Amino acid sequence: MRRKLVVGNWKMHGSHQANAELLAGIRAAGPFGCDLAVCVPFPYLSETAVTLAASDLRWGAQDCSAHAQGAYTGEVSAAMLHEFGCRYVIVGHSERRGYHAEGDQLVADKAKAALAHGITPIVCVGETLAQREAGETDAVVKRQLSAVIHTLGHCAGEMVVAYEPVWAIGTGRTATPEQAQAVHALLRTQLQAATAHADTMTLLYGGSVKPDNASTLFGQPDIDGGLIGGAALKAADFVAICRAAG
């Protein structure tokens, strides 16, 4: 039985005050019957680490550099994230792939850099609406995951994979549980061919998860929790989603 994981992706939202209130609201509602994490903007990692140090909640970042160090202005290394106690880092989010032209190999290299510093990469894969309508969903997610599997080699079993259909992110349009499960099953089969740990790996669904659709999605056999964007910014919604997973 895989334990569920719910991860909040705060994206570029927050302030000292809003973050403190949000984290206090989540903590007050616990404990939960699932694992929980928040992936916060870089400037808030320090205060998040202090706030959550004595709690069950985990924290992480939303991106990291593929490079160890050097002249890469604006980038943040996995070693730095490690110093702030990050347990997770999201890599390959569609907003990074889309707005920053991040390709499959770069995403894979970022995942490798994270693991080298003991941070679990949450590797996002997912198709655009045009790709889904062209019947390319399976090929797209397989290609995206394949790059990471090959780059991580025998460590592939240590990543978390998040299936996030691009057309469902921030749109209010969620994949049906059947659509999501079909892709998750495909991803798990691909992982089974690559690692003996595939059956214990955590596969998250992301894309307009809300309190009212979370339990059906999380009830699917290969969906082990969620990567939550908009609904992670309101304590009541995030807590309700976590309860659906617990």
Ligand code: PEP
């Ligand atoms: C995300 O940003 O990873 C996400 C899933 O966003 P939302 O829940 O808002 O669709």
